[in-house]
Amino acid sequence: MTATIDTVVIFVFSAFVLFIGLLFARTGRNLKSFFAGGEAVPWFIGGLSLFMSFFSAGTFVAWGSVAYKYGWTSVTIQWTMGLGGLITGLFLAPRWKRTGALTAAEFVKQRLGLPVQKFYVYIFMLVSLLNKGAVLYPVALLVSVSLGYPLPACTLALGLMMIAYTAIGGLWAVMVTDILQFVILTAAVLIVLPLALQHAGGWDNFVHKVPADFFHALNGEYNLGFIIAFACYHISYIGGNWTFVQRYTSVDTPAAARKVAFLFAGLYVISPVIWMLPPMIYRSINPALVGLQTENAYLEVCRLVLPPGLMGLMLTGMYFSTSATANTTLNVTSAVFTNDIYKGLINPLASDKKLIAVGRWSSFLLGLGMIGIALLVPAAGGMIEVVLSIAAITGGPLLLPPVWALFSKKLAGRTAYIISAVSLGINLVFKFITPWLFHLKLDRSQEMMLGVGLPLLLLVAATLLARTVAADYLRYAQFRQQEVAPPNPEEMEAIRRQNRFGLQVIAFALAFTALLLFVLCFITPTGKSLLAGIAAAILLVAAIPLRAAQKIRIHLITNDQPHAQEELI
Numbered sequence: 001m002t003a004t005i006d007t008v009v010i011f012v013f014s015a016f017v018l019f020i021g022l023l024f025a026r027t028g029r030n031l032k033s034f035f036a037g038g039e040a041v042p043w044f045i046g047g048l049s050l051f052m053s054f055f056s057a058g059t060f061v062a063w064g065s066v067a068y069k070y071g072w073t074s075v076t077i078q079w080t081m082g083l084g085g086l087i088t089g090l091f092l093a094p095r096w097k098r099t100g101a102l103t104a105a106e107f108v109k110q111r112l113g114l115p116v117q118k119f120y121v122y123i124f125m126l127v128s129l130l131n132k133g134a135v136l137y138p139v140a141l142l143v144s145v146s147l148g149y150p151l152p153a154c155t156l157a158l159g160l161m162m163i164a165y166t167a168i169g170g171l172w173a174v175m176v177t178d179i180l181q182f183v184i185l186t187a188a189v190l191i192v193l194p195l196a197l198q199h200a201g202g203w204d205n206f207v208h209k210v211p212a213d214f215f216h217a218l219n220g221e222y223n224l225g226f227i228i229a230f231a232c233y234h235i236s237y238i239g240g241n242w243t244f245v246q247r248y249t250s251v252d253t254p255a256a257a258r259k260v261a262f263l264f265a266g267l268y269v270i271s272p273v274i275w276m277l278p279p280m281i282y283r284s285i286n287p288a289l290v291g292l293q294t295e296n297a298y299l300e301v302c303r304l305v306l307p308p309g310l311m312g313l314m315l316t317g318m319y320f321s322t323s324a325t326a327n328t329t330l331n332v333t334s335a336v337f338t339n340d341i342y343k344g345l346i347n348p349l350a351s352d353k354k355l356i357a358v359g360r361w362s363s364f365l366l367g368l369g370m371i372g373i374a375l376l377v378p379a380a381g382g383m384i385e386v387v388l389s390i391a392a393i394t395g396g397p398l399l400l401p402p403v404w405a406l407f408s409k410k411l412a413g414r415t416a417y418i419i420s421a422v423s424l425g426i427n428l429v430f431k432f433i434t435p436w437l438f439h440l441k442l443d444r445s446q447e448m449m450l451g452v453g454l455p456l457l458l459l460v461a462a463t464l465l466a467r468t469v470a471a472d473y474l475r476y477a478q479f480r481q482q483e484v485a486p487p488n489p490e491e492m493e494a495i496r497r498q499n500r501f502g503l504q505v506i507a508f509a510l511a512f513t514a515l516l517l518f519v520l521c522f523i524t525p526t527g528k529s530l531l532a533g534i535a536a537a538i539l540l541v542a543a544i545p546l547r548a549a550q551k552i553r554i555h556l557i558t559n560d561q562p563h564a565q566e567e568l569i
Helices: 002-023 031-039 043-054 057-070 073-098 104-112 114-147 151-199 203-209 224-240 242-249 254-285 291-305 310-346 352-380 383-405 413-437 444-465 471-480 489-521 528-541 543-550
Strands: none
Touching: 002 151, 002 310, 002 489, 043 151, 043 242, 043 254, 043 489, 057 073, 057 114, 057 254, 057 291, 073 224, 073 242, 073 254, 104 114, 104 242, 104 310, 104 383, 104 413, 104 471, 114 151, 114 310, 114 352, 114 383, 114 413, 151 254, 151 291, 151 310, 151 352, 151 489, 151 528, 203 254, 224 242, 224 254, 224 383, 224 444, 242 254, 254 291, 291 310, 310 352, 310 489, 383 413, 383 444, 413 444, 489 528, 489 543, 528 543
């Protein structure tokens, strides 16, 4: 009966998300509207979407495992992500917006040249499949273990669901569901935390039963060197990952792009504390988990304290959080393929209708690739091994050179290509070859420091050795001086309509979520008052996007009257 109730909750919320995607099926007029929201997305929507695009169920599985084993260190690790957001807001996000590029790949082509763009595009698509396939695995595992369904079937079903609304609705569908799942996940975690603390016998009892070093900032293999290297990695990752760059370029001004990153940073100061306390508390309840069992710590504490219905809510939040990061990657990867490979190399004269169709089909096919990768994660050593290994090997070599090109006039495309290729090669050798031939295996800290430090050192050396401004930069500067066509009034009108519609859908989705939570109050045997309070708060929050939508004025544009009187619709 418990599994049935939880399954119904998951099904209802998932069906609602697919419905949201269908609402946006006809809003994509061209590449800019489908993949970048017309470059006029409200900054607070972009910031929340960036936050949830970065976040996934892997946070609960990977960092939840670290929280169970080492305690507060898991919070310290995630605060490096907030630092990355802060640095990005100060220096990187506004520069990305000023490039005027639709995608990071488009900037790479303009600044570093077509051959370099091809290299980064192919590697980026491969790494995206590996990385986001890895984060699809944990939520499928959570649903499989919780409800008793086979893992492959859960992976396939959840993956297809994720693909569907991304391919149908584009960026706005992704962002609306990001906001929706942010609310659901926050509600679920706020319910788990007090119930877990109550089950542990209160704060004093919890603190008494955990190891003495459980609240140390650094612990185990996660030492100061790892934290410094991980912070540098996240500056480059949050500031340079093509998935996140889309959030900075889809708003209307550089100042708005800065606000997107600052909101992300603020949320990553507060949220890790709330997220990591439940698995830390579970250590005091059941200290017997070992090995890969620790990846289930969050799931076990949820199963222990959550009544029927609320467990389904938690699993839904975890699934949505995973789909947020995966579908954002799908959207961006599809944008890169459609804009920079299909349109740029295969069919430059393709119509907007043709490009939207290619974008949707590429989202579907790339999503199938992610599902295949997710099915292989257990054989690779588990979630945390896959995620950290991919970050250490590919993060610095792929992300740092394009970010460096935002500032440096001396970096040439050929130099960027060589630095990335050499760094990738050396990282792969130390990851796979030296442990096998020489029994020399880098620990977690050394692996991360090599991955970030080597390309950074090579970029500094290349800049210092270069005596003149790179020819690639001179061509880019000349390109940027070309006149930009003035905004098409009809296009701007369509963007306003799309943005107002998106805000209205967000308000509707929040109100519907509040209604479902009120219904759960009648089903769940415990936590009724807490759940009702959260539902009421969500209902009040729904007024914010509704009010913002009402402030967007729609103009009637005709061929004979291009500046017709404003009409509020």
